[in-house]
Amino acid sequence: MTADRPLPDRDATVDAQFWAAASEGRLLVQECPDCENRQFFPREWCHFCGSEAVEWVESEGSGHVHTYTVIRRATELPAFAEDVPYVVAYVELDEGVRVCSNVVGCAPAAVEIGLPVEVAFDRVTEDLALPKFRPSEEE
Amino acid sequence: MVLEDTVIAGVGETAKSRPSERNDQPYHTLEEYFWRAARETLADAGLAFTEIDGLGVARPSVETPYRYPMMLAETLGFEDLAWVTVTDHCGGQAVPLVTQAAQAIESGVVDSILCLGAGTPKHPEKGSGEVFPRDPRGFDREYVAPFGMQGANALLALAQQRYTHEYGPVRDQLAEVYVTQRDHATRNPLAYFDEPVTAEEYKNSEPIADPIRLFDCVVPVNAGFGVLLASTDLAGELDVDPVSIRGFGHSYNPEVAQQRTFYGMGIEAAAERAYGMAGLGPGEMDFLQLYDDYPIVELFQLEELGYAARGEGADFVAETDLSYAGDLPLNTGGGQLCVGQAGVGGAAFVQVVEAVRQLRGEGGRRQVPGAERGLVTGVGAGQYGKNLTAHSVGILERGWPA
Numbered sequence: 001m002t003a004d005r006p007l008p009d010r011d012a013t014v015d016a017q018f019w020a021a022a023s024e025g026r027l028l029v030q031e032c033p034d035c036e037n038r039q040f041f042p043r044e045w046c047h048f049c050g051s052e053a054v055e056w057v058e059s060e061g062s063g064h065v066h067t068y069t070v071i072r073r074a075t076e077l078p079a080f081a082e083d084v085p086y087v088v089a090y091v092e093l094d095e096g097v098r099v100c101s102n103v104v105g106c107a108p109a110a111v112e113i114g115l116p117v118e119v120a121f122d123r124v125t126e127d128l129a130l131p132k133f134r135p136s137e138e139e
Numbered sequence: 140m141v142l143e144d145t146v147i148a149g150v151g152e153t154a155k156s157r158p159s160e161r162n163d164q165p166y167h168t169l170e171e172y173f174w175r176a177a178r179e180t181l182a183d184a185g186l187a188f189t190e191i192d193g194l195g196v197a198r199p200s201v202e203t204p205y206r207y208p209m210m211l212a213e214t215l216g217f218e219d220l221a222w223v224t225v226t227d228h229c230g231g232q233a234v235p236l237v238t239q240a241a242q243a244i245e246s247g248v249v250d251s252i253l254c255l256g257a258g259t260p261k262h263p264e265k266g267s268g269e270v271f272p273r274d275p276r277g278f279d280r281e282y283v284a285p286f287g288m289q290g291a292n293a294l295l296a297l298a299q300q301r302y303t304h305e306y307g308p309v310r311d312q313l314a315e316v317y318v319t320q321r322d323h324a325t326r327n328p329l330a331y332f333d334e335p336v337t338a339e340e341y342k343n344s345e346p347i348a349d350p351i352r353l354f355d356c357v358v359p360v361n362a363g364f365g366v367l368l369a370s371t372d373l374a375g376e377l378d379v380d381p382v383s384i385r386g387f388g389h390s391y392n393p394e395v396a397q398q399r400t401f402y403g404m405g406i407e408a409a410a411e412r413a414y415g416m417a418g419l420g421p422g423e424m425d426f427l428q429l430y431d432d433y434p435i436v437e438l439f440q441l442e443e444l445g446y447a448a449r450g451e452g453a454d455f456v457a458e459t460d461l462s463y464a465g466d467l468p469l470n471t472g473g474g475q476l477c478v479g480q481a482g483v484g485g486a487a488f489v490q491v492v493e494a495v496r497q498l499r500g501e502g503g504r505r506q507v508p509g510a511e512r513g514l515v516t517g518v519g520a521g522q523y524g525k526n527l528t529a530h531s532v533g534i535l536e537r538g539w540p541a
Contacts, residue, residue, distance in 0.1 A: 006284035015281045041278040041523055067304070067401055069296035070349040076290035088288050088348075090297060090401075090524060098524050100283045113304045130285055 005079040007128065014042045017056065023129045027059040027119050029097050040097035061119030062136060063093040070108040087111050091133050105134030141416050143540045145244045146381035147237075148251075148374045149184030149367035150492045151176050155331040155360035155479040158263040169199060170214050172257035172363030172481070177215055180253060180365030185377045188215070193222035193252030195240045197232045199484035200258065211255075222249045228391075229519030230480070231430050232256070233366070233487035234531035238387045240368045250373045257363030258482020278523045289348055291432060291521060292356055296348040298401040298526040299435040303350070306450035310350070312457055313434040314338040316469065317354055317476060319461045320431070324473025326463070326505035331360050331479035357432045357486075360479030364488030366495070371539060380499045383541075385419065385512070386534040388412025393528065404436075406516060406530040407443035413514075413532040414445075421445035424534075425510045426497060427467060428490035430518040431474040436527065440516060444532070463505040471497060471505050487517035491533070498537040512536045 010016045021028045031038045032046035033053050039046065046054050068089035074081040087103040089111065103111050104120060117133035124130055153175045156164035167175070173196075181188060194217060196208040204210070208225045222243045226232040233256055240252035288294070303309055318338050324330035336354065344353040374381055389412070393405025414420055421444055429437045429444075438452040446467070447455035461469040472478055472493035480486045496502055497510045507513075513535055520529040 005287075006280065008281045008285055012281075018281075041282045067297045067301035069293050069300060069351070071287060071289050071293060072346040072348060074287070074289060075292050075347060077284065077287055080287040080289070083287065086287060088286055088293055088297070100286055100288065100524070102286050113301065132286075 006077065007124065014044050018042050019128065021056075022121065022131050023127055025121050025129065027061050027131050028056045029059050029093065029095050030054045031057045038095055038097050040099055057095065059093050059095050059119070061093075063091045063117060063133075065103065065111060065113055065115040065117060066090045066092040066098055067113060068103060068111050070111070089133070091117055099131070101130075102132045103134065104132045110135070141386070142241050142245055142384045144371050145241045145368055146371055146374045146383050146539065147366060147495055147535070148369040148377060148379045148381060149180045149186070149365070150495045151179030151183055151365040152329055152488075152492050153179070153363045154329060155362045155481070157261045157331070157358075157360055166263050167259070167361065169257055169259045170211070172259065172361065173211060173255050174215055176255055176257055176363030176365040177253060180367050184367045184369065184379055186251065186367070188217060191217060191251050191253050192220055193240065193243060193249040194220055195224045195226070195236045195252050195254040197236050197254075197256035197484045197488070198225055198227045199482055222252060228517070228529040228531075230432060230483045230486035231517030231519030231527070231529050231531060232483070233364075233491045234387065234515060234517035234533045235389060237366055237368065237491060238384070238389070238531070238533065241384055244368055244370050250370045252368045254366045254368065255363065256481070256485040256488040258480075258484040258486070259361040260359035260480075260482045261361050283523065292351050293348045294521045294526060295433045295435060296351040298439075299350055299433075301401040302435065302439070307453070309435065309438060309453045310342060311338070312453040313355070313438065314341045315456055316434045316437055316461065317341045320470050320474045320477050323463055323471050323505050324477035326503065327472045327478065330473040330477055331358055332473065332477045351433065355433050355435070357475045357480040358477070360481055362479060362481035362485050364481070364485050364492055366488070366491055381539050382495050382498045383536050383539060384533060385536045386413040386415070386417030388416065388532050390530045391528060392522065393530075401524070401526055402439050403525070404439050404443055404518065404527060404530060406440055406518060406532065409530040409532045410444045413534050417534045419512075419534060424512060424514045425468070426471055426494070426507045426513040427469050428494045428513060428515045429470060429474070430487055430490060430516045431470055431476050432480065432486070432518075434476070436518060437469070440518070444514070463502070463507055468507045471502060471507060483519065486519070490515045490517065494535050498535060510537070
């Protein structure tokens with residue numbers, strides 16, 4: 001069912017660490033000890049100050065919807081056609097970074113900007129889970 | 140005046156087709172569109188293939204092989220070129236290609252450069268011959284595509300959604316933009332769409348990615364375009380109606396230090412550079428040819444180019460007649476939304492070629508009365524958590540450089 005969908009290529013070192021953690025149910029973001037900024041997507045360096053000393057921080061997994069769209073037609077990635085309508089969102093984590101993901105566990109019409117959400121890992125293969133988000137149970 | 144030795148001496152544009160839908164339309168290869176565009180552009184300037192000493196190529200798609208410009212030069216039949224350049228700025232690369240080429244002429248390296256853009260996103264059997272040029276090894280593959288992001292349609296839906304959350308509804312005003320451009324397209328024999336639509340038809344078109352609907356999306360077509368730049372010395376020997384470049388500006392990757400907004404574009408910085416070079420401001424333009432992959436992108440640009448404060452673009456559209464004969468003519472040939480978008484290679488050429496036609500008084504039934512000066516833009520390259528990140532502005536003027 002997910003065979004022809006794009007999946008992360010976990011060969012690259014920094015991405016391998018992110019996806020290994022996600023597959024264990026942990027959502028990671030990066031923090032720079034030198035300038036104290038956090039960043040997403042992961043890289044080997046700090047994109048604010050250029051430091052090589054970036055560290056992983058485990059996210060609490062809670063945040064809110066910064067913006068979203070309800071996909072009605074799979075124009076570019078046809079493998080997702082069976083899922084429509086589905087929600088693609090950028091979630092602003094409480095740690096201060098924005099993560100591209102899906103909002104699941106509710107009707108698309110229930111999603112709005114500002115909706116509190118929490119991470120819900122979706123196991124797509126034996127060794128890979130995607131961090132998705134569902135409406136928070138506590139607000 | 141910075142570009143004092145360079146003019147645009149010719150333009151060319153092929154017919155548009157989507158052969159999978161209209162089977163009477165022929166399918167040409169990408170190279171054939173380049174050739175047709177080259178032939179028309181050179182004929183427009185009155186130059187032979189053998190008289191050209193520079194070639195600029197807008198990268199057609201992500202599948203384009205490296206060394207493509209040299210392969211294309213050989214395929215088209217150019218020999219001993221003194222300058223070959225290529226741009227790789229996604230859909231908005233026509234303006235940067237033209238301004239790069241102008242620099243080569245200005246510095247005396249060459250006397251003429253033929254800038255070409257073409258694309259064949261529609262194939263009669265395959266349906267879609269090209270894909271949106273995403274980074275095959277990067278953030279998109281790792282952190283975007285696995286969640287089913289559907290290309291630019293979804294990306295601009297995210298931007299429009301956030302913008303309307305902060306500033307209010309824009310649907311009626313975007314309808315106005317689209318309906319106006321459709322009317323312009325009916326006046327342009329080379330536009331893909333030749334029938335008008337109503338605001339209701341726009342607003343009720345098929346939902347694609349909320350709030351983006353079908354008529355918000357650019358129409359992919361197969362086509363080729365060309366712009367010929369020449370030194371004033373060379374152009375003076377030709378029978379041409381010259382157009383000069385009064386100013387230009389570029390801006391790449393605004394808001395790189397984390398995404399602040401989804402709708403901030405950085406064309407504001409590009410415009411500041413262009414206005415500064417030209418010594419002109421937004422009030423001095425006779426028309427705008429704005430990159431229009433989506434109507435909302437035009438609204439963002441109207442704000443950043445200085446026509447309306449942030450959040451007030453919709454009010455500006457409501458108060459302004461954007462038709463070819465109106466207060467501030469916008470995308471007078473129909474724009475990419477209605478002329479068609481020939482992949483990322485041909486995309487923004489729609490804006491540049493139409494601007495030149497208007498300045499030469501060749502707009503026919505869509506001619507802007509007394510057009511002396513206009514502003515063109517190019518925008519491309521969606522990035523992680525931002526909409527589009529490669530921005531360019533050109534200010535073009537009728538006649539020889541002052």
